[in-house]
Amino acid sequence: MKKPTMNFKNLDAAQLLQFAEEIHNKMTDNSDIFATPSPELATLATATAAYRDAVTEAAFNDRRAISFRNEKRGELETVISDLAKYVEITARGNQTVILSAGFLPTKDPSPDSGVNPKVERLAVQPHGLGSLKVAAKVAPWEKARYYQFEYRKKEAGAESNAVLSPTSTLDIENLEAFQEYEFRASYLGKSTTPNYSDVVSTFAL
Amino acid sequence: MKEIVKQHPLRPIILEFDIDKPALDFETKALEAYYRQHDRTWDTKQQLLQHKDALFALEVKITELDYALLPIEQQLDFLEAGFQLTDQSGLPFIEEEFTIDVGEFNNDIIQHNRELVELWKGVDAEQKWYNEWADHIYENESWFDEQDDEGSDLIHKVFRHYEEVSVDIVSLDRDQQEFFGAVGEVTELQDEYFDYGEAILDLYTTLHERSEKVYRRAERINDHIDKNIL
Numbered sequence: 396m397k398k399p400t401m402n403f404k405n406l407d408a409a410q411l412l413q414f415a416e417e418i419h420n421k422m423t424d425n426s427d428i429f430a431t432p433s434p435e436l437a438t439l440a441t442a443t444a445a446y447r448d449a450v451t452e453a454a455f456n457d458r459r460a461i462s463f464r465n466e467k468r469g470e471l472e473t474v475i476s477d478l479a480k481y482v483e484i485t486a487r488g489n490q491t492v493i494l495s496a497g498f499l500p501t502k503d504p505s506p507d508s509g510v511n512p513k514v515e516r517l518a519v520q521p522h523g524l525g526s527l528k529v530a531a532k533v534a535p536w537e538k539a540r541y542y543q544f545e546y547r548k549k550e551a552g553a554e555s556n557a558v559l560s561p562t563s564t565l566d567i568e569n570l571e572a573f574q575e576y577e578f579r580a581s582y583l584g585k586s587t588t589p590n591y592s593d594v595v596s597t598f599a600l
Numbered sequence: 601m602k603e604i605v606k607q608h609p610l611r612p613i614i615l616e617f618d619i620d621k622p623a624l625d626f627e628t629k630a631l632e633a634y635y636r637q638h639d640r641t642w643d644t645k646q647q648l649l650q651h652k653d654a655l656f657a658l659e660v661k662i663t664e665l666d667y668a669l670l671p672i673e674q675q676l677d678f679l680e681a682g683f684q685l686t687d688q689s690g691l692p693f694i695e696e697e698f699t700i701d702v703g704e705f706n707n708d709i710i711q712h713n714r715e716l717v718e719l720w721k722g723v724d725a726e727q728k729w730y731n732e733w734a735d736h737i738y739e740n741e742s743w744f745d746e747q748d749d750e751g752s753d754l755i756h757k758v759f760r761h762y763e764e765v766s767v768d769i770v771s772l773d774r775d776q777q778e779f780f781g782a783v784g785e786v787t788e789l790q791d792e793y794f795d796y797g798e799a800i801l802d803l804y805t806t807l808h809e810r811s812e813k814v815y816r817r818a819e820r821i822n823d824h825i826d827k828n829i830l
Binding site for chain 1: 713717720724742759763768773777783
């Protein structure tokens with residue numbers, strides 16, 4: 396969900412003043428959306444003016460003035476942070492509302508939060524005698540980029556092999572004759588975290 | 601006042617110190633935090649540049665595989681028409697006779713598929729990093745962590761106690777403003793990286809969908825040959 400960015404702590408003085416003024420102007424223009432801002436916009440205006448004056452005073456490299464300016468900056472940042480929280484609650488993730496308050500929306504989290512569904516109907520069928528291969532098949536999933544098939548000998552400590560297939564069917568070759576194997580499969584869509592099917596077993600012939 | 605220059609790959613940190621004043625404990629910690637912020641910004645910049653380069657390499661390969669589909673699709677049009685699997689009316693007129701070797705054609709498809717699978721491994725690795733970074737930035741809004749925030753508070757404290765600290769806050773202020781500029785540049789780089797990453801992942805999805813259609817058409821032709829010719 397979008398929220399107003401609070402990443403203004405590394406803006407220089409001119410950028411921070413511009414940002415504060417933008418928020419004030421836009422929230423004033425859109426007072427129908429932001430009816431009861433907390434803190435009030437007058438507080439923002441006061442903090443902005445105080446910071447602007449302090450920046451002007453500090454321009455002459457006076458140490459006391461620089462220290463005072465930093466204090467005023469801290470106060471302005473607190474007012475903006477509090478307003479950002481108000482905008483976040485009002486906007487409820489709506490990017491247009493966030494922008495209409497003069498804030499920038501945050502970057503979306505990865506679009507990849509969806510989980511791959513568990514593979515259904517994994518079927519494994521040996522080819523003819525002496526072929527040393529089996530045909531593996533799962534129900535197709537339209538969002539799958541790949542189908543990951545895994546197999547291993549059905550014995551303790553056997554190593555797994557993974558094969559990627561762009562299609563929902565795959566011939567797995569070079570198996571050992573009369574050896575029982577275990578198979579499982581997963582869809583790989585935008586999310587690349589496998590979600591494996593139940594394990595099925597068959598003999599290679 | 602003594603000017604001390606600390607060479608940092610992000611930018612040189614130039615501060616002046618009153619050497620008659622001992623460095624206070626919180627001041628030392630504040631400056632260590634300031635250097636740490638530089639380290640983290642530099643590290644972020646390096647990572648973003650490295651992954652942007654990796655995306656560029658993927659773009660080259662995607663484009664290559666995209667072009668490789670063109671002659672395959674053209675051959676498919678003629679093979680489908682030749683085996684009367686589709687209407688022939690849309691085909692371009694070619695004056696001279698030509699042949700398509702189905703064996704070679706199938707090899708091209710297999711090779712394309714192998715390269716697409718190989719490409720996917722690279723796309724997968726970059727997509728993971730992209731997603732993790734996007735999630736991190738969504739949660740934290742920047743590459744700075746809580747320790748850096750505590751460091752910023754300490755730096756504020758240095759400004760408040762300007763009469764007691766040994767670092768000259770005029771030099772610290774000037775240096776910090778320049779650091780903010782460097783942070784802004786890395787933020788811009790990050791925006792570029794996110795835009796580019798999104799474009800490359802979309803490009804790959806388009807290539808994958810187009811390839812899938814081609815593979816299905818080729819399978820249909822091979823099925824037809826198996827059933828009706830062999």
